[in-house]
Amino acid sequence: MVDVIRVGREIRRADVASDSAVREHLGQLTKPVGSLGRLEDVARRLALIYGDPPPTLARRCVLTFAADHGVAAERVSAYGAEVTGQMCRVAGAGRAAINVMAGACAAAVFVVDVGVNAAEPLPGVEHRRVRNGTRNLAVEPAIDGADVARALAVGYDAVVTRLDDYDVFAVGELGIGNSTSAAAVTAALLGVEPHSVCGRGTGIDDQAFERKLRIVADALRRMPHTPTVAQVLGMVGGLELCAITGATVACARHRRAVVTDGFIATAGVLAGVCANRAIADYVFASHMSTEPGHALQLAHIGVAPLFELGMRLGEGTGAVLALPILDAAARLLREMATFGDAGVSQRSGGVGPL
């Protein structure tokens, strides 16, 4: 089994030395300089990851990792824990939001069961269950060290086994109670207070919100003084969050862009970046969630969201919408004409390269 944390520590930055050459290439494309705004930044970052020109990103997929959480027993979600498995069945049948949205974005969807609390394998879902849900982080460490390592490897392998078929990976999650786990993970990794990272998740009432805040605060108090990333994931993590960390490390290791989703998925991505800052070079934000901690996570990673549509569903639904945008950016460098080869007049009296 791959030691994901060790692999993660050895990852190097994207090819930042090529930055000025890529900027020059962008400046030669048949359009006013800078006129595609942030799309040009996306193109530039893709070129540093994949080389210039990057490949088209037509072969794209979403990995939606699912798991249950012992903390759901504390009634921190508007839904019962059984909904995780039920929603996995819907997604396995191709009828969840992520499936239908992926259809619009020409992306394949793979739902990976890392730890759903169900009796049997779920139809249409990849069965990689490490254990049937975590323990309750409100009363004990959620996952032991060996299972953290296994869940990290599940995510890592989910990418590695698809490297021949897909050029870019979006990550998402499914798991009732996991916004509490993601809040605790984020607070521990960033050293911030529970109120900065606790939101209303699926739509909880005031009482449930107070419980959530208290549970996160209590869990943070039980945390070792300067915990490792693996310790944070073990104390308060989720199996699907570990898998997302593993997928992030795999993308960086194999020089693929990884597109994060909302607050919960980004907690897993953040854990990877906290293990090794260089991993941030491979991460792209998609949307800005309504969950309050998401902006903190993205700021720490150093990526800005491409759009803000008030989404808070998870499953990878924000990330999947970003995939055509990344593909469009990649194609600017791969397919667009330059002023020179197209015989287009450069600007009159322009300063510097067009």
Place this chain on the structure above:
Amino acid sequence: MVDVIRVGREIRRADVASDSAVREHLGQLTKPVGSLGRLEDVARRLALIYGDPPPTLARRCVLTFAADHGVAAERVSAYGAEVTGQMCRVAGAGRAAINVMAGACAAAVFVVDVGVNAAEPLPGVEHRRVRNGTRNLAVEPAIDGADVARALAVGYDAVVTRLDDYDVFAVGELGIGNSTSAAAVTAALLGVEPHSVCGRGTGIDDQAFERKLRIVADALRRMPHTPTVAQVLGMVGGLELCAITGATVACARHRRAVVTDGFIATAGVLAGVCANRAIADYVFASHMSTEPGHALQLAHIGVAPLFELGMRLGEGTGAVLALPILDAAARLLREMATFGDAGVSQRSGGVGPL
């Protein structure tokens, strides 16, 4: 030839009477209520246009209308007028930004020459030239009434001839000098000052910017007191702006969504909405341009941009990125499971429909 203004006046609103039924349908989908944020508003509006469920919007295209502007002689662009025809050739060859971005978004691109000032038809471009560029709006009315009507019909027909093949239409433009025309059209339609609508376009210097402001101010002074939409288009319009107005009217008339691009394309869309407020029901914004007048236009139409990426290229490059998002929204209503048919537990202690 179709009388576009007359057809436009007769357009009725989308099926707003169905709004509560569509909201109920959205509330039954297997996700927390409202958790897809503005994507749900997009889905709802699509259902009012096409019926519930709307079709998938997999058959999508961009209509990029191109024309030259006499006002380019006033040096209000960073590029010479010859660049319009040159860029049409690049787009006709499939190598402009709009072509490569459309490839990422699974959209077809049609470049329509409504009035490029070139000796011959342009390869790869649909030849519907009304005349070789407009007159100089800084010194005389840009287009006579008969040519306005012809250019409107070019845009109308560009949609109507594609109704069997495409379910949704994005609009874009190509034309050196057309941000000056769009600024004058917008100022005249909305009754605002030139400084509210004049921006740097392709990237002009201070002197060119001052000229642009003065030209727009002078043109507004020559405008009739309460001009009709056709008069505004004739005095200061562009042939490609007229075509976009025509395409907008055709979409509304045939109950298709039309996705606008940046400031210049939106001036054409705005003219349609000013002819008949009901047309706004069929209009979707894509990005928020850096041009200052774009926000004013969108606010008047009553649509909000889906993303803001600092783009200012035109051609339909912002609009095309919105097409997968619209398709994703349509598919929520068409393809997603409901709580009832999927056997997923509704929220515990929830209030009202989930």
